[in-house]
Amino acid sequence: MLLQIEKLIPAYFEPAQIIGSEIWGKRIDVLPGELIKIVAPSGSGKTSLIHFIYGLRNDYNGKIILKEQDLQLFKPEDFATIRSKILSIVFQDLRLFPALTVFDNLEIKRQLNPFHPKEKIIEFAHRLGIESKLQSRAGTCSYGEQQRIAIIRSLLQPFEMIMLDEPFSHLDNVNAKKAMELILEECKSRNACILLADLERVDFFPYTKLLNL
Amino acid sequence: MFINIQDLLKKSNIRKNGFDYISVTKLITNDNMGKDNRFTPEDITALQNQPFIDDAAPLIPNRFQVVASAGEMIPFASDIFIEALDNKFIDTVPPGFTWNEGQATVPIIFSSEFLEMYNVFAPSYGLPQLSAATASNVNISLRCEGSLGERVFTAQIVAFSDRVNSLLAPKSFVDWANETLAGEKNVKASRVFLKTKDANNADLLQFLENKAYRINKDKTAFGRSRQILQGIITGLAVFGMLVIILALMLFSFYLQLVIAKSKQSLELLLTIGYSPSWLSKKIAKQFIPVYFIVVIIALLLTQLMQWGFHHFIMYDRPELNTVLHWGVVSTAIILIILSIITNYKMIKKLLFKLF
Numbered sequence: 001m002l003l004q005i006e007k008l009i010p011a012y013f014e015p016a017q018i019i020g021s022e023i024w025g026k027r028i029d030v031l032p033g034e035l036i037k038i039v040a041p042s043g044s045g046k047t048s049l050i051h052f053i054y055g056l057r058n059d060y061n062g063k064i065i066l067k068e069q070d071l072q073l074f075k076p077e078d079f080a081t082i083r084s085k086i087l088s089i090v091f092q093d094l095r096l097f098p099a100l101t102v103f104d105n106l107e108i109k110r111q112l113n114p115f116h117p118k119e120k121i122i123e124f125a126h127r128l129g130i131e132s133k134l135q136s137r138a139g140t141c142s143y144g145e146q147q148r149i150a151i152i153r154s155l156l157q158p159f160e161m162i163m164l165d166e167p168f169s170h171l172d173n174v175n176a177k178k179a180m181e182l183i184l185e186e187c188k189s190r191n192a193c194i195l196l197a198d199l200e201r202v203d204f205f206p207y208t209k210l211l212n213l
Numbered sequence: 214m215f216i217n218i219q220d221l222l223k224k225s226n227i228r229k230n231g232f233d234y235i236s237v238t239k240l241i242t243n244d245n246m247g248k249d250n251r252f253t254p255e256d257i258t259a260l261q262n263q264p265f266i267d268d269a270a271p272l273i274p275n276r277f278q279v280v281a282s283a284g285e286m287i288p289f290a291s292d293i294f295i296e297a298l299d300n301k302f303i304d305t306v307p308p309g310f311t312w313n314e315g316q317a318t319v320p321i322i323f324s325s326e327f328l329e330m331y332n333v334f335a336p337s338y339g340l341p342q343l344s345a346a347t348a349s350n351v352n353i354s355l356r357c358e359g360s361l362g363e364r365v366f367t368a369q370i371v372a373f374s375d376r377v378n379s380l381l382a383p384k385s386f387v388d389w390a391n392e393t394l395a396g397e398k399n400v401k402a403s404r405v406f407l408k409t410k411d412a413n414n415a416d417l418l419q420f421l422e423n424k425a426y427r428i429n430k431d432k433t434a435f436g437r438s439r440q441i442l443q444g445i446i447t448g449l450a451v452f453g454m455l456v457i458i459l460a461l462m463l464f465s466f467y468l469q470l471v472i473a474k475s476k477q478s479l480e481l482l483l484t485i486g487y488s489p490s491w492l493s494k495k496i497a498k499q500f501i502p503v504y505f506i507v508v509i510i511a512l513l514l515t516q517l518m519q520w521g522f523h524h525f526i527m528y529d530r531p532e533l534n535t536v537l538h539w540g541v542v543s544t545a546i547i548l549i550i551l552s553i554i555t556n557y558k559m560i561k562k563l564l565f566k567l568f
Contacts, residue, residue, distance in 0.1 A: 056484070076483075076489050076565055076568040077488055077489065077490060079568075080483070080486055080487060080488035080489065080491075083484075083485065083486030084486035084487075084488075095481055095485075097478060097481060099478075108482075108485075109485055109486075112485065112486050112487060113486070153485075157486070
């Protein structure tokens, strides 16, 4: 079992907010290699769920068990370990270093726990069409470009599960499909699980489990 | 500089085995003139019992008249006094400094200062000046006259003393002569010799003042100015410590500011999976060269000042050092280690707070 969620409810939720949810207050088991799609209207707690699992916040009731360990018992060092080995993420708000170049933004992640050689950065950038931007400062890139940088960054480390929070919100369909292909390829080579959360159905994501939040 | 001045203050006293030797008398005022101002055995015991006095011994005076003459070579005769003092208080005790009843020659330990005084006035009286060696060879005739009789002895100077300003004869001789010639036993002393670790000890000076005992003014005058100087130097040292603490605090504020300024980047690094311990080590390491540079520059400046102080103000006095004391260098090393450890801990604390 990779991830197990038990009766998870955000501490700040009203009881009415979890009615009809297939995740909040329920039990969810996630197996390695599963492709999970979470459809969530705004305000339903999609980003909260991802932040709970990633350890950015812990104001919830219930349990999140990652690789047989309760996240509530994790120390900062433990989170650092899982973030460099087990969990990867594409934030909705991207979270890049605006003052660093695109290449440095990617290299700083690659160096943390090198899974790919340096050349892969150029290859991925080429595939997603941002190769020419590698030496620009990330802060000067458009949202669409920044989103692709964030996607590439998430693929430069080893992981067993990748969480994508509205990963294609700033991309057109052609670019979104290219990115999806790259993510699927990378996950397949790691036998990793994908947890994709979006406002509506992304029809080019071949999910194996669909959950409404 | 602090250490140098401490050294200087310590070395300005004539010391033997780390002790000061001073003689005290009772202060003669118009009120107690004519009374018995000699020390009773109780007075001496009281002195011995003080924590700042290591030992005390009376200087027993002669109670008979003594006239010394040097024969034909030096046509000079004078009334003199002789005293007896416990041998352990005398800086130069030759093996021959003993006297038994019936012995015609009395060994004398002569004050170096008295010899100097003699050499000053000798030419005015047409007397030859004497070196210490010559003085030792002069046979002095000692005529002792008391109420019970008169005896003539030969006296010989066997040693010179820097410490005791007196003419010292063996105690056995003075006791015997006091009893035989003057009929006095257990003669009370008008002077007491003190052995103390520090003649300028404030408690000692206070005690002697309360008892109205008088001691060598030179030594206490120096003691007073030394106390003031010591106070100033100690004040400076405390001030220096405060400056160091202030500087350390300032540096830690600076570190906090640096971290606060790059808070967002650090937070993001932690978010993408960098370990807070690793990151704090990395940041702390960045500052290590800064500590070293600061402390080394400070050491060099201190060394320069020390050299200037020694060379220009102290004129290269040999008892002082131009090179910094090892204590200063080790303090610098301790400061470096201390700042590395405390700042690393602080960075770690701040980073874990960001998490």
